[in-house]
Amino acid sequence: xxxxxxxxxxxxxxxxxxxxxxxxxxxxxxxxxxxxxxxxxxxxxxxxxxxxxxxxxxxxxxxxxxxxxxxxxxxxxxxxxxxxxxxxxxxxxxxxxxxxxxxxxxxxxxxxxxxxxxxxxxxxxxxxxxxxxxxxxxxxxxxxxxxxxxxxxxxxxxxxxxxxxxxxxxxxxxxxxxxxxxxxxxxxxxxxxxxxxxxxxxxxxxxxxxxxxxxxxxxxxxxxxxxxxxxxxxxxxxxxxxxxxxxxxxxxxxxxxxxxxxxxxxxxxxxxxxxxxxxxxxxxxxxxxxxxxxxxxxxxxxxxxxxxxxxxxxxxxxxxxxxxxxxxxxxxxxxxxxxxxxxxxxxxxxxxxxxxxxxxxxxxxxxxxxxxxxxx
Amino acid sequence: xxxxxxxxxxxxxxxxxxxxxxxxxxxxxxxxxxxxxxxxxxxxxxxxxxxxxxxxxxxxxxxxxxxxxxxxxxxxxxxxxxxxxxxxxxxxxxxxxxxxxxxxxxxxxx
Numbered sequence: 001x002x003x004x005x006x007x008x009x010x011x012x013x014x015x016x017x018x019x020x021x022x023x024x025x026x027x028x029x030x031x032x033x034x035x036x037x038x039x040x041x042x043x044x045x046x047x048x049x050x051x052x053x054x055x056x057x058x059x060x061x062x063x064x065x066x067x068x069x070x071x072x073x074x075x076x077x078x079x080x081x082x083x084x085x086x087x088x089x090x091x092x093x094x095x096x097x098x099x100x101x102x103x104x105x106x107x108x109x110x111x112x113x114x115x116x117x118x119x120x121x122x123x124x125x126x127x128x129x130x131x132x133x134x135x136x137x138x139x140x141x142x143x144x145x146x147x148x149x150x151x152x153x154x155x156x157x158x159x160x161x162x163x164x165x166x167x168x169x170x171x172x173x174x175x176x177x178x179x180x181x182x183x184x185x186x187x188x189x190x191x192x193x194x195x196x197x198x199x200x201x202x203x204x205x206x207x208x209x210x211x212x213x214x215x216x217x218x219x220x221x222x223x224x225x226x227x228x229x230x231x232x233x234x235x236x237x238x239x240x241x242x243x244x245x246x247x248x249x250x251x252x253x254x255x256x257x258x259x260x261x262x263x264x265x266x267x268x269x270x271x272x273x274x275x276x277x278x279x280x281x282x283x284x285x286x287x288x289x290x291x292x293x294x295x296x297x298x299x300x301x302x303x304x305x306x307x308x309x310x311x312x313x314x315x316x317x318x319x320x321x322x323x324x325x326x327x328x329x330x331x332x333x334x335x336x337x338x339x340x341x342x343x344x345x346x347x348x349x350x351x352x353x354x355x356x357x358x359x360x361x362x363x364x365x366x367x368x369x370x371x372x373x374x375x376x
Numbered sequence: 377x378x379x380x381x382x383x384x385x386x387x388x389x390x391x392x393x394x395x396x397x398x399x400x401x402x403x404x405x406x407x408x409x410x411x412x413x414x415x416x417x418x419x420x421x422x423x424x425x426x427x428x429x430x431x432x433x434x435x436x437x438x439x440x441x442x443x444x445x446x447x448x449x450x451x452x453x454x455x456x457x458x459x460x461x462x463x464x465x466x467x468x469x470x471x472x473x474x475x476x477x478x479x480x481x482x483x484x485x486x
Binding site (some may be wrong): 111208210228229243244245246247248273278317323324 | 416424426427428429430478
């Protein structure tokens with residue numbers, strides 16, 4: 001067993017109950033792995049991101065400027081954190097971060113920070129507005145998707161063969177099932193205000209939702225996949241409980257998609273099994289899902305596998321798929337002292353688990369705070 | 377003679393059939409033994425489909441029928457076996473077994 005005694009920075013420490021980010025779950029997977037003995041740096045965007053205060057998972061935690069602040073602000077903040085924490089590996093966990101992270105890989109290289117990220121082309125090929133083309137190439141069903149730039153579309157869409165209910169989606173986040181033109185126009189305005197244009201509409205597929213997550217090495221291979229059927233969802237349609245499954249058809253479909261784009265890094269394939277039993281591709285997310293802890297639960301710790309892949313270590317043979325393992329999420333109140341909250345608000349971060357020697361957080365805080373002030 | 381009652385419950389608690397609900401569905405056919413063999417069946421009557429993630433429960437009689445069907449048991453042989461074991465009329469037994477088999481087909485997507 002190769003021990004990994006490195007410092008890993010993980011983003012996406014937001015964990016609101018109705019729509020949690022994957023960062024805390026990724027950190028939890030690493031903490032569970034006997035092979036991982038290193039430090040975890042939690043990176044978030046909001047002082048109320050719960051992961052910034054969870055010392056059982058993160059050794060230090062910092063705020064980053066929002067991606068909309070630009071690459072320079074982001075790198076300035078990350079560089080300051082790196083100066084103090086000596087980040088060895090970075091694992092981005094949020095869709096909106098990926099384009100910027102991919103652009104910044106030359107600067108990560110300069111700093112000696114390792115990663116496993118898709119190329120800009122791979123990222124583009126799985127964009128929501130490109131999904132039908134990709135699905136066709138891979139031989140998979142996919143509901144029609146259309147880019148919309150004006151809410152007037154919803155009042156005349158029936159002339160173009162669209163009918164209600166349909167799904168209105170943002171390019172990165174957000175999906176609303178709408179039943180009328182007025183409802184659709186409201187959803188359109190809300191998504192456009194938050195995520196910008198284009199806004200997408202997708203034909204609604206009735207059925208059951210299944211997800212697959214995996215790590216991919218960039219050669220078209222899919223390593224250690226874990227499949228899950230949602231058993232209960234939040235108001236936002238996010239899994240609240242699920243059960244691991246194994247379906248060869250879903251495996252083959254996902255493998256075909258990954259081969260088609262030679263995906264590199266973690267990903268999540270979201271499909272609906274329609275009422276005729278066919279899988280319909282809904283989304284491909286360029287990161288681990290929030291339910292990734294199930295991978296540790298079935299003995300296929302995918303975040304650990306990702307680190308091993310990044311480090312060029314030999315990937316041990318993974319155990320057979322274990323269908324029938326459930327996860328049931330729960331909300332938990334973490335008690336946070338005022339001094340901790342103050343440290344995040346005023347200094348842009350804090351050290352959760354002290355290390356011998358000078359505090360790395362103290363030196364990173366000033367630059368991180370400057371960068372964070374740039375956020376919208 | 378054993379007490380006769382065959383039932384199958386979904387997670388929503390719906391009773392698909394028992395001795396109080398008689399049906400006239402003769403069109404159902406037996407699910408394939410191959411599809412049924414993938415099911416994980418507990419002695420408690422809890423049944424999980426590892427491919428779809430669905431689960432349901434069956435009572436003792438349903439469990440017995442399910443195990444026979446997994447072995448690709450011929451319908452006539454199955455009815456004869458159950459007829460010897462349970463105090464139930466031939467027509468009622470056949471109707472219930474066929475409906476139970478139809479429900480299983482729906483669950484395994486066969």
